Amino acid sequence: MSGHHHVAIVGAGQAAARCAAFLRDSGFEGAITVIGDEPELPYERPALSKDTLTGTPEIGKLHVFEPAFYRNQRIDVLTGTHVDNLDAHAKTVTLHDGGRLTYDRLVLATGSRARTLSIPGLGDTPVLTLRSFADALRIRALLQPGIRLVILGGGFIGLEVAASAACLGCAVTVVEAGARVMGRVVSDLTGRWVTDVHRARGVAVKTGCAVVGASPCADGAVRVLLDDGTQLEADAIIVGVGGEANMALAQHAGLACGNGIHVDERCRTSAPDVFAIGDVASQFNPLYGTRLRLESWDNAERQAEIGAAALLDTLNHAPRLRADARLPDGFATDARTIPWFWTDQYDVNVQIVGRTAASDRVIVRGDRADGAFIVFHFIGSRLVGAELINSGRDRRAVRELVALGHADEAALGDVQIPLKNLSAAYRSSATSR
Numbered sequence: 001m002s003g004h005h006h007v008a009i010v011g012a013g014q015a016a017a018r019c020a021a022f023l024r025d026s027g028f029e030g031a032i033t034v035i036g037d038e039p040e041l042p043y044e045r046p047a048l049s050k051d052t053l054t055g056t057p058e059i060g061k062l063h064v065f066e067p068a069f070y071r072n073q074r075i076d077v078l079t080g081t082h083v084d085n086l087d088a089h090a091k092t093v094t095l096h097d098g099g100r101l102t103y104d105r106l107v108l109a110t111g112s113r114a115r116t117l118s119i120p121g122l123g124d125t126p127v128l129t130l131r132s133f134a135d136a137l138r139i140r141a142l143l144q145p146g147i148r149l150v151i152l153g154g155g156f157i158g159l160e161v162a163a164s165a166a167c168l169g170c171a172v173t174v175v176e177a178g179a180r181v182m183g184r185v186v187s188d189l190t191g192r193w194v195t196d197v198h199r200a201r202g203v204a205v206k207t208g209c210a211v212v213g214a215s216p217c218a219d220g221a222v223r224v225l226l227d228d229g230t231q232l233e234a235d236a237i238i239v240g241v242g243g244e245a246n247m248a249l250a251q252h253a254g255l256a257c258g259n260g261i262h263v264d265e266r267c268r269t270s271a272p273d274v275f276a277i278g279d280v281a282s283q284f285n286p287l288y289g290t291r292l293r294l295e296s297w298d299n300a301e302r303q304a305e306i307g308a309a310a311l312l313d314t315l316n317h318a319p320r321l322r323a324d325a326r327l328p329d330g331f332a333t334d335a336r337t338i339p340w341f342w343t344d345q346y347d348v349n350v351q352i353v354g355r356t357a358a359s360d361r362v363i364v365r366g367d368r369a370d371g372a373f374i375v376f377h378f379i380g381s382r383l384v385g386a387e388l389i390n391s392g393r394d395r396r397a398v399r400e401l402v403a404l405g406h407a408d409e410a411a412l413g414d415v416q417i418p419l420k421n422l423s424a425a426y427r428s429s430a431t432s433r
Helices: 014-025 067-072 133-142 156-167 188-200 248-252 297-314 392-404 424-431
Strands: 006-010 031-035 075-078 083-087 092-095 100-102 105-108 112-114 148-152 171-176 204-207 211-216 222-226 231-234 236-239 243-245 260-263 274-276 281-285 290-292 340-345 348-354 361-367 372-379 382-389
Touching: 006 014, 006 100, 014 031, 014 075, 014 297, 067 075, 083 248, 105 297, 148 156, 148 231, 156 171, 156 188, 156 340, 171 231, 188 204, 188 340, 188 348, 188 382, 260 274, 274 297, 297 340, 340 392, 348 392, 372 392, 382 392
Parallel strands: 006 031, 006 105, 031 075, 105 274, 148 171, 148 236, 171 204, 260 281
Antiparallel strands: 083 092, 092 100, 112 243, 211 222, 222 231, 281 290, 340 348, 348 382, 361 372, 372 382
16 A cells, blocks of 8 residues: 555655665655755765865765665655745645645655854855865865864864864864863863863864954954954864754744754654654653754664654554664653764764763763773763763663663772673663563
């Protein structure tokens, strides 16, 4: 019966491609159309701030699937195509050229866009953001030895670009308005440690200050004025201050939105037969008691599968879930619902598990001087998150412990006790579900 249905997926990133693939893997025989406004086939974005900037930029290395995959799987991909309007009642989407597509089920995977800043007095100085492959190419062309680069924002993107630019011989200054770098996701301890890593590589890091204006220099550069009186000369400015959900299409169609498109545990929106996945989706997280919109590789993978499975369920078509996966039935906490994301800067890998910003105390495992340690975050007696610095081998166990919510605190700080031993209680309870 599913062979008579048409699934349209608006957005052509990682989540969209994975969703389409999962539909085919589950035996869905109907038409699938993926619509994206970029000229490229779906690709993964994590490397844009790293290998794409420091190596030879090749879009093929970033593709989620090879071009032949879409042909062989009968998945139509409309690149360079913007969707102007969604009529959820008529079940149609209108394209920028006036064309119209009718769907039976719709998946919104429109992602997010980079936030921008308005800085008076910049003139013609390049001010760039990084979100797309085209953005990465523009930044890569500027990263020549000796160029003076000011990066506004000390989050993941800003620091990853800073690391790449420093490796290419640029003179880099990072300006972060908060008290520390990566302040929304890491402890003061880890923020200071990462700052030291950058300073050791020649990057100037200024925290607790913001840009208030700019003026042109005689050599064609720009003088950036900070609120503490500091003046920085820059040949180029890169803004890395987070992202905003691309939810205008959903808002205009009357779907419930907040910080993203509101979805339930199965990625269903407030409109019948419309689903939302990936960076644009705002979903309730039972561990933290609030909606979260996660811009991460892991969330795109997870929601692509959940959304596709839920879509198939509405067509009475059984999805082919992996052996360790299940279709959610109500909001439940398990290891896969625990947020997980990472950043690579130079030879340093930092992974974040859970939500660390609201914690009131930490336990440190390992020695910071060795360059490999874990910071566990607690609210009261509940374990809510962790930062893993060059300790990725423990990520699965840490994620299980955060899902469990508690652990022997003395054992957490003892490097002689394997974390997988502590998380055995989670695995035992999971097998009984």
